[in-house]
Amino acid sequence: MKDGLPGRWRAVIGPTSVGDMKRSLLCLIDANNYMHRAFHALPPLSTSGGLPTNAVLGFATMLRKLLDERQPDYCAAIFDAPGPNVRHQEYSRYKSSRPPTAEELKVQFPYIKRVCEAFRIPMLEAPGFEADDLIATLARLAEGRGLDSLIVSGDKDLLQVVSLHTVQLSEGRAGERIYDPAAVEEKYGVPPQLIPDLFGLMGDSVDDIPGVPGIGPKRARELLQTYGSMEGAIEHAGELSRYKYGRDLAEHADQAVLSKQLATIREVDDVPLDLDALRTRDPDRGACRELFMELEFRRLLDSYAEAPTHSDVEYRTIANRSELRDVVAQIREAGRFALHLQPDSHDPASARIVGIGLAWKAGEACYVPLGHSGLTATNATEPGVALSELEEVCADERIELVGHDLKYASRLLACHELGLAPRVDVMLASYVLHPTRASHALDALAADFLQLQMVALKDILPDRRSGFNDVPVPEATRYVGERVESAFRLAAQFEVDLATQARLSALFYDLEMPLLQVLLRMELRGVGLDVPYLQQMSQRFSVNLGKLEAAIYDDADGPFNLNSPKQLAEVLFDRLGLPSGGKTAKSGSRSTRAEVLETLAAEHAVVRNILEYRELSKLKSTYLEALPARVSPRTGRVHASFDQAVAATGRLSSSNPNLQNIPTRSATGRQIRRAFVPAAGHMLMAADYSQIELRIMASLAKDPTLTAAFVEGRDIHRATAAEIFGVELEDVTYEQRDRAKVINFGVLYGMGPQRLAREFGISVAEARAFIERYLGAFEGVGKFIARTIAEAKDRGYVTTLLGRVRHLPELQSSRPMLRSFGERIAVNTPVQGTAADLIKLAMVNIDRRLISEKMDAGMTIQVHDELVLEVPHHEIDQVTEIVRTEMEGAIQLDVPLVVEIGMGPNWMEAKGQP
Secondary structure, three states, X not given: OOOOEOHHHHHHHOOOEOOOOOOOEEEEEEHHHHHHHHHHHOOOOEOOOOOEOHXXXXXXXXXXXXXXXXXXXXXXXXXXXXXXXXXXXXXXXXXXXXXXXXXXXHOOHHHHHHHHHHOOOOEEOOXXXXXXXHHHHHHHHHHHOOOEEEEEOOOHHHHHHOEOOEEEEEEEOOEEEEEOHHHHHHHHOOOHHHHHHHHHHHOEOXXXXXXXXXXXXXXXXXXXXXXXXXXXXXXXXXXXXXXXXXXXXXXXXXXXXXXXXXXXXOOOOOXXXXXXXXXXXXXXXXXXXXXXXXXXXXXXXXXXXXXXXXXXXXXXXOXXXXXXXXXXXXXXXXXEEEEEEEEOOOOOOOOOEEEEEEEEEOOEXXXXXXXXXXXXXXXXXXXHHHHHHHHHHHHOOOOEEEEOOHHHHHHHHHOOOOXXXXXXXHHHHHHHHOOOOOOOOHHHXXXXXXXXXXXXXXXXXXXXXXXXXXXXXXXXXXXXXXXXXXXXXXXXXXXHHHHOXXXXXXXXXXXXXXXXXXXXXXXXXXXXXXXXXXXXXHHHXXXXXXXXXXXXXXXXXXXXXXXXXXXXXXXXXXXXXOOOXXXXXXXXXXXXXXXXXXXXXXXXHHXXXXXXXXXXXXXXXXXXXXXXXXXXXXXXXXXXXXXXXXXXXXXXXXXXXXXHHXXXXXXXXXXXXXXXXXXXOEEEEEXXXXXXXXXXXXXXXOOHHHHHHHHOOOOHHHHHHHHHHOOOHHHOOHHHHHHHHHHHHHHHOOOOHHHXXXXXXXXXXXXXXXXXXXXXXXXXXXXXXXXXXXXXXXXXXXXXXXOOEEEOHHHHOOOHHHHXXXXXXXXXXXXHHHHHHHHHHHHHXXXXXXXXXXXXXXXXXXXOOEEEEEEEHHHHHHHXXXXXXXXXXXXXXXXXXXXXXXXXXXXXXXXXXX
16 A cells, blocks of 8 residues: 555654645544553552552653644544443443453542643543544544544554544554554554454454454454455355364354454444534643642643742842841841752762852742852852851741751851751651652742742753853842742741641651751761771772682683673573573563572572672772762761651661661671771760660560560560470570571561562471461461551551651552552551651750760761761760660660660771671
8 A cells, every 4th residue: 555644644654655744633542541551551659648640640641742742633532431332232241351440540530531621632422332432433524524533542443443544553562653554454464444354253352252262363364365354254154174163153153243243333423523622722731730739740740830920029139248137137027037058069068158048938038149150249248258147047046947958058057167956947847748759859849839830950050061150140049039938938838737737746846857957967077987998908809809700701611791781691591501580671681680690509609709799899889989989088087968858767868978788798798887987086886776676566566475575685586486486495496596587577577478488498388387377476466467457558558656657559559569568568667667766766865965965975877776976985984874875765665675885996896796
């Protein structure tokens, strides 16, 4: 067929074309097909309140792409009408085997229709008919009116509608494909008009269309190519060379006729083609803003939300000391203000303050430029002068200071010896109120809660090499003004939200905000690093890596790229003939991940050497080479950042460098801790909660056996082994204790029989028996798990002992794996989250004691359940008492809290590690 697609589609499938480029285009979207594809294509997503959103997001994103790329003149979204249709009346089993629609998709239906409304796409349906029927009817009417039609659907039934002026766009894993008549025949072996005949013969399991038993796609195509139609094949059934096919076709002729009838698209009577109603219009940006803000779709909100007017907001530039003094006076009178510091880089250790933003009432903000290129004393304030004017109001606790990420601002000001006393950090307030939000960044919060699309930094930088100091002052005033004024308004809004939730309010004001100051002092103090030791260690690693590399090449019969998964797979699985451990999901290549290689370690020495090579190589690059680069030239110490608003469980994280990921399982990894050292005349103190999560579990579960073991001070893993193996405490073997330890933590983290079987190297049945014996011995734990999951499903969230909330939309999923994940999180979060809150509270109390008792000691590192302090020799006894008292007395549980404290000239020895 020489004729092809209209010119508008040529770029998609090639130069052949059908139709006239002057013909208008009607786009007909199979909305049900579209939203089901979106639902299954995207991972589970939800709002911070737990509303599933993946189908809505996928639908909106695909719709936007379709409209932008195809630019149809007319458009409609066609939905299946609710209730049975004509095919159900003809065949009761039609589509009967399809599973019911997932509940998390059902709740998204209204929002998908709101997307269509916001995009001004008319929605159509025909009672008693399927969307396919209405789409076909409209396409035929459009063709009669001289229009081209683009059907957007993955439904193969609609291919029968394809013609010279009607094509179908299908999208799948392989990308987009447009079907014209030639493409249909190439794919299915028959022209579009014979698609119903094809399904009449071969059936369609997706729609429960029976077809003719024994006739598959290949035979069906041959019959149609030979006899021209299904009826022609039936008429000549007795002539078929293979008796079985002829007999089956003759015996099931009525079923074939019914199947073709079910597969045939029906014309819907009395359907008008109202082109004025279907004419494509620009989206309703106000409706888009409201919907995408509600659903927390940041990227779509940025693209479609109408930029707000700023006529009611005043941004002023402060050019001299006199004007700044007037601002300070207004701040003092207001008793509350927001502060925003604009640096020239993200690293607080080296950044300079380019300007300061201030806001003391909604709708007004000012900018104090300090370090812009081209500024002179006549049109700017000297940095030292500006900060001295602000010093009193910043440190005055009677004046409420608010802002976003004020710990970072405090680090910027630290070198100027200017302190802050913040009342509300907007980032932390958002984290407490909405812990599962994807982002607590200021621009995201302003968009979602203030409906404000702030100017992006990239849009005002002169070029990629420019810094903020190169931004013209008027544009910088607007940029910083938006941020500080938004922070001011967000603080007020979040305070109202916190006031309605007493436990979250206490968590914010009594824990997270005081902790901000504790972490600031830790970051400013930093920790010493023995750089020569790391350099020597790096040299030893280089020698060992060279030896391992030579040994690997020798075992592999030649060199190859050790860092190439593809080449490594070829060596292991082809050259050496080791069993493959499956393929990676992303590339489809044979996996050489660590867990795969660990299962092969006993098979060949080369695998063991590769694993050791990987470990040494990672340690060398990640720590031995990277840590010295993080030493501040000003202090000679490492100053990591400790981040509060990251983990939904409440745990702290660290960055630049990440001190929490330093490996401790291997002796080689533990040696890296040897490099962390105190200042002269000091020791490092490591204080670690003993089995804190198991103790919290015992208290939450009210299990008498587990509680008694902790109260009596017994080895909990030995006590557990005695219970589940039915032996006396003194008769527990090392192997039994190790297995009990795995089960103790495995139950806590939702480990199932399959995982436990892999850990122990036993059968799944044996592993299941272990878990059952554990839950039989500790009935309170089993009841706690069941109760926690049931309550979480009912409420939609879980809480820690201190009231931290985590929403769990996964519990309502129809997908077993996702639901199981939600159940594990439901059990683990109250335990791990309480442990996180506990050590935070202990840190606040320890810090308060150290300050009030005028100690020179201070905290330097926090890793989950462990604190590291730098302590002068003469304060060791006093600080040990403070740390033990505050950590063990942070909260009251049914079992005692126990803290193990060690001292040493470095972190490794303070932990008592070899």
